Amino acid sequence: MKQVNGQLLLIGLIAGLTAALLVLGANAQPSFSSILYAASALPVLIVGLGWGNVAAIAAVATAAVIGALVISPMFAVAMAIFTLLPAGWLSHLANLARPASEIGGPDDLMAWYPLSDILLHLCALVSVAVIFLGVMIGYGPELTGQMVDLLMASVADRDPTLAADPASIEQIKGMMVLLLPIVQGGMWVLMLFAAYYIAMRVVSASGRALRPREDLPSSLRMNRNATFVFLAGIVACFVGGVPALIGATICGTFGAGFLLAGFGALHLRTRGKDWRLPVLVLAYLATPMVLPAFIILVLGLADTRRTVALTPARKAETDKSKS
Numbered sequence: 252m253k254q255v256n257g258q259l260l261l262i263g264l265i266a267g268l269t270a271a272l273l274v275l276g277a278n279a280q281p282s283f284s285s286i287l288y289a290a291s292a293l294p295v296l297i298v299g300l301g302w303g304n305v306a307a308i309a310a311v312a313t314a315a316v317i318g319a320l321v322i323s324p325m326f327a328v329a330m331a332i333f334t335l336l337p338a339g340w341l342s343h344l345a346n347l348a349r350p351a352s353e354i355g356g357p358d359d360l361m362a363w364y365p366l367s368d369i370l371l372h373l374c375a376l377v378s379v380a381v382i383f384l385g386v387m388i389g390y391g392p393e394l395t396g397q398m399v400d401l402l403m404a405s406v407a408d409r410d411p412t413l414a415a416d417p418a419s420i421e422q423i424k425g426m427m428v429l430l431l432p433i434v435q436g437g438m439w440v441l442m443l444f445a446a447y448y449i450a451m452r453v454v455s456a457s458g459r460a461l462r463p464r465e466d467l468p469s470s471l472r473m474n475r476n477a478t479f480v481f482l483a484g485i486v487a488c489f490v491g492g493v494p495a496l497i498g499a500t501i502c503g504t505f506g507a508g509f510l511l512a513g514f515g516a517l518h519l520r521t522r523g524k525d526w527r528l529p530v531l532v533l534a535y536l537a538t539p540m541v542l543p544a545f546i547i548l549v550l551g552l553a554d555t556r557r558t559v560a561l562t563p564a565r566k567a568e569t570d571k572s573k574s
Contacts, residue, residue: 263309266294271317289442292338296450299342301459436503470558471515481505512551
């Protein structure tokens with residue numbers, strides 16, 4: 252047992268070092284910072300999905316310590332809240348399983364934690380992370396107002412004919428203060444889920460995956476309870492003040508979750524159709540535009556479910572014993 256634990260700790264240390272280097276690389280390359288920050292979740296997810304909680308905890312702790320020593324303790328906290336802890340928690344949830352008989356299934360099968368609930372946790376974690384970041388930097392109308400003023404001044408310097416009138420600038424400021432947390436939260440959910448998907452493919456290909464690979468078109472949905480959280484976020488946006496900023500964050504994160512669910516539903520509904528490929532390509536290319544993204548989001552809202560992955564109990568027990 253000591254040898255096994257030592258091996259897990261070593262694997263976790265290597266993964267944590269890799270994650271820390273990716274984050275430090277993001278600081279050195281601002282143009283690729285978002286991609287590198289999201290990629291730093293990959294090592295934690297891979298060891299968590301393939302080797303279990305001990306390796307994931309070791310990876311998170313190692314990366315956080317390196318970040319604190321090289322940059323600052325506050326930087327390590329932000330890195331942990333934004334990337335490391337969500338990655339470790341997602342891998343932990345993905346490895347949860349229990350006898351299917353406990354939920355009314357066959358006695359010879361194991362039921363795994365639903366992907367819809369994993370996506371729900373991801374949206375909630377990113378919401379907390381974005382709110383935490385906003386508190387750290389003092390996000391609010393004053394900060395976004397300064398950003399808009401600098402942008403407008405730069406545009407006016409380059410071409411005075413493009414200078415906006417004060418009323419238009421105030422409208423832009425009011426829009427930006429809510430738009431930024433929506434975009435930040437939504438993009439981070441999408442990128443972390445992409446990291447989870449890539450990590451699952453990697454560990455599945457290596458034969459180390461504790462959780463079986465699922466059919467995403469049928470299992471990638473949002474939990475029904477997420478609908479109420481999303482609606483509460485929309486209502487909060489109209490309240491104003493701090494509740495509006497929190498509501499905008501929730502709209503962005505949970506909206507991204509429903510967008511993912513919508514694409515899952517679209518993949519499932521077009522399966523076996525001759526026109527499937529061009530429709531999917533057009534849907535992905537058109538997603539950056541508001542109306543197509545809204546249609547996909549509505550598909551996700553219209554199809555909420557909890558699909559449980561089942562595997563033979565003997566295989567599940569063998570996989571757990573390897574961890």
